[in-house]
Amino acid sequence: MKNISNAKIVLVILFVLTIFTTVLSFPSKWRLFELKYGYRTSCNTCHTEGGGTENNDYGMAYHRKGENLAAFSALENSDSDQDGFTNLDEIEAKSNPGDSRSTPGKPGNFLSEQEAQFIPKKLLEKLFSVPVSFTISYATLDSLKTKEFERLVGLKLTEDERVPTFYQAYSTGAAPNRIGTALLFFEMEHHKHLVGGLACDTTGKISKLAIFKQQVKKGLSLEAFTGQFVGKKSDSDFKVGQQVQPLPSYPTFSQKLTDYAKKSLFLINYYGLKS
Template identity: 30%
Template sequence: MRVSSLILLSLWGITHLMPAHAMPVFARYYKQQYGYMPSCHACHTEGGGTPLNNYGKTFKDNGKTLAAFGKMASLDSDGDGIVNSLEAQAKANPADKNSTPAKTGNWLDLASLIPKEVQALFPTIRAWLPKDAVLTATDIATAKTMGASLSMADENTIYIPVENQRPAGTALIFPAQYQGKTFFLLMATDKQLKITQIKVMNATEVPAAKSSSVYGKFVGMAAQSVPAPSSKDLDAAITQAVKNAGVLLYVRLKGA
């Protein structure tokens, strides 16, 4: 399913900045191996930016390269009795036991690409434009001048809700790091890229992240203008992660 070209042209004038069919590097590897773009659900539990599922973990353990797919080909990551390569070749999800070559399911449909938590932030929205934020060397250099440390590993999916053929905001799921452990946050903005909400998606490794009071301080800030943290505690780790995510949004959507 594709969103109309009129919607593409209305997105802050960004079509010249972000290719219409851009993909994060790992999805490009998947397409090179199997001939089609996968959903983020191939490697993530609930869309781009969320924790890895078993297939994603195996991909990571095998080096996160094109060659990793060959090493994983004879494995059965989802335990449905069908090896990964046969499922992927049939456009079934090798990470979901309910998706098989005989019944692939809707994992490649646009509606399935939008995480439920993201949809819940925009309950009246019925149309979405997921855009893969592929970072260039210029983007990374620009982000550094803005106090954000980004790399190609930070490539992500930006979820854009569309209303009346115009963008109504953005949402991004992204990781944060604290004392060597990872947790995941969800940020929503309005169409001017002002933060409207930050919430915890998954904090199994850092439970204290759920009770932090820092999230409310970001509401109303321009995504690219979150101040750099001045300490090294958990709130600082959250702040830096939010800053990085906000700058990522800005450089890919506003072309800073």
């Protein structure tokens, strides 16, 4: 019985670490860092060995504080890596607040190890029906652009959506052609994660909406719901209960997914397709 209990504990730990690395390896997090502090950092600020790997102490603390702009401020007076310097001291000196070997006096070369092209391929490939390769493009919506966009769409943008990362998809082979653009979205609310993505073809129509992780109900079937969005474009209706049939017993969650789909579609059409 003791061995079984230990095995369960190990599985829980691995599951939690998987959540952390999946969420914090999204490019929007270091783009929020850039928005906050004015320079592009390395994935090693939050990870032990680059994007997608286990989080270091600063990355874990950032997760616990909510993974947003306010979380950076909340951590500034802490010393996450216990090297005698506050996180803000290190950030201002461009040393790594998550690595005790990097200090303001000896920052090392961690910024030269930037992974500007970190691409979560395993997730993105699920948005396309053919083998694809990806390039990255970015947009930044300042306060004015954010207000204009929110008026246009009728929805509020999250902090991550103000710094979208677009994945331009190309067919593989001797003469690759651009076949679409994808955008990932996620949120953490009450320590529950939602991770999804939307792809559009080159004309701006939705080709696929996929939910990679949700914690509303284990095993909740979403294929019929997400399939309703295929073919929609920016002038389509997104009214839940009319043009979009909600998930039975989950109207609030249906509205949330619909809102993410609509915002992602508009972001791709207004910023991603032009990249």
